Amino acid sequence: MTQEKKKIALYAGIAFFVVHFFAAARPIPPETILVPRWLASLESGRPVRAGGGAEAGEGGFDRLIPFMLGGRFGYVDAEGRFSVNRVQKDEVYLSENLWAEYEPEPARIEIRTSLDEAALAIEDPRGYPCFLDGRIFLAGAEQNALTEIDPAGNTLWTYEFAAPLTCIDAAAGMVLTGSIDGVVEVLDRAGKRVFFFEPGGSRYAVIAGCAISRDGSRLGIISGIDDQRFLLLERFGGPAGEYKVIYHEFLEDGFRRPVHISFIDEDRWIVFEREGGAGAYELSSRRGTKIALEGEMAAIDRSGGQGLFFALMSRSAERKELVGIRLPGRVIMRAPFTSGGVFLDRTGSRLIAGGGSTLAAFDLEKK
DSSP, X not given: OOHHHHHHHHHHHHHHHIIIIIHHHSBOSTTEEEEEEEEEETXXXXXEEGGGOOOOOSXXXXXXXXXXXXXXXXXXXXXXXXXXXXXXXXXXXXXXXXXXXXOSSOSEEEEEETTSOEEEEEESOSEEXXXXXXXXXXXXXXXXXXEEEOTTSOEEEEEEOSSOEEEEEXXXXXXXXXXTTSOEEEEOTTSOEEEEEXXXXXXXXXXXXXEEOTTSOEEEEEEEESSOEEEEEEEXXXXXXXXXXXXXXXXXXXXXXXXXXXXETTTTEEEEEETTEEEEEETTTTEEEEEEOSSEEEEEOSOOGGGEEEEEEESSSSEEEEEEEETTTEEEEEEEEEOSSEEEEEETTEEEEEETTEEEEXXXXXX
16 A cells, blocks of 8 residues: 555545544533543554644653553643554553563563653563552462562562452552452552451452552542442551441442442542442542443543542443533543444543544533
8 A cells, every 4th residue: 555545545434534523522411521632543653633733742641541452552732642552462460650571471570651761671580560650560370479669670569369369459558459259458668458348248259450549548449340339448447447238239230340440539538430330439428420321331531530430431432422420420421433442541631542543632611
C-alpha cells in the first residue's frame, strides 16, 4: 500500500471513530458538555486536533497515562504526546511510573520508566512483576507469594500465602491482598501481616476484588460467589488499629472473575462492579446506591472528580458504550460505539477513551 493510501485509510478510520464516538458522546447534562480535543491513531502516534488546532509543542510531558489498546501499550499525556508506544509481543505490566514486558516464564525482567529509561533488571525472578504505590513487587510463579524489591534490586521481604492471590492493591505503605480461599490480608511496609479477615457469608469463598484508600484507613472488598458481597472496612484506633466492617451488601450471585472496585473522588466514594450495573457508596453519608447499566464493566474512571464518574460497558465482543454518571447514580450520558478492546482514564477535567487502535480526548466544561 502506498503512503498516500495509508494516509487515506488512517483518516477514514479516524473519521469513523469520530462519527461513532465523538458525535455520540458530545452532549451530556444541561450544565456540562464533553468537548472533543484530539484523536490519535496508535499506529501513527500523532494526535489530530479537534478544529484543526496546532499540535502540542515539544518539551516536558504532562502526567503520563499508561495504556494498553489495539495490541500496543505505552504512555500518553493529556495533550496526546507519547513517551512510549510499542507493539505488545509478550506479557506486560504497566503502572503510572514503571513498566515491564516479559515472557510467560521469564528468566530475566527488565523494568523501565514511563519515559522509557532503564530502571532495573532482575535475573531469575521466579515470578512476575507488579508495580503498586511506587513500589516494585514480584508475585510468585504460583501466585501464592509476594516479594518486595528495592530500586537496587535487593529483596526486602517475602510473604507466603496459603492460597493463590486473586487481587492486590497498595497505598500508604500498606499492601492489601485477597486470595482464592476467601482470605483478606494486610501487610505493613516491612511485609509483616497486620490484619487477617475471612468475610464468609457466601456459598463459595473467594475474594473477587479489593481496594485500599489512599491513606490506608479503609478497605473495599468484593467477596464470595452465590451470594457475592460488597464490604467496606474502616480502621479504628489510629495507624495500628484494627479494621472493622462498617457496611456490607449482598450483590446477587456475582461474577466468577476479577471485579472492578476503586476508591474515587479523593476517597469520597467507592465504586464497584455488580450484576446489572455498578454500585457506589458515599463515605460521608454512609449510603450506597445501585446504578443500572447494561453489559459488563470493561473499564472505569478511577478519578471521579467533579461529581462525575465514567465507565466503559461491554455489551458483546464488539458492542461497547461509554456511560457518564453523576454521583450518586444518575446516568447523564450514553455513547454506544463498536470496538473490540477499550481504554478509559482521566486526568483532571480531561477524559481519555479508546477503542480499536485510536485514543480520543475530551474536556469536561460547564455551559
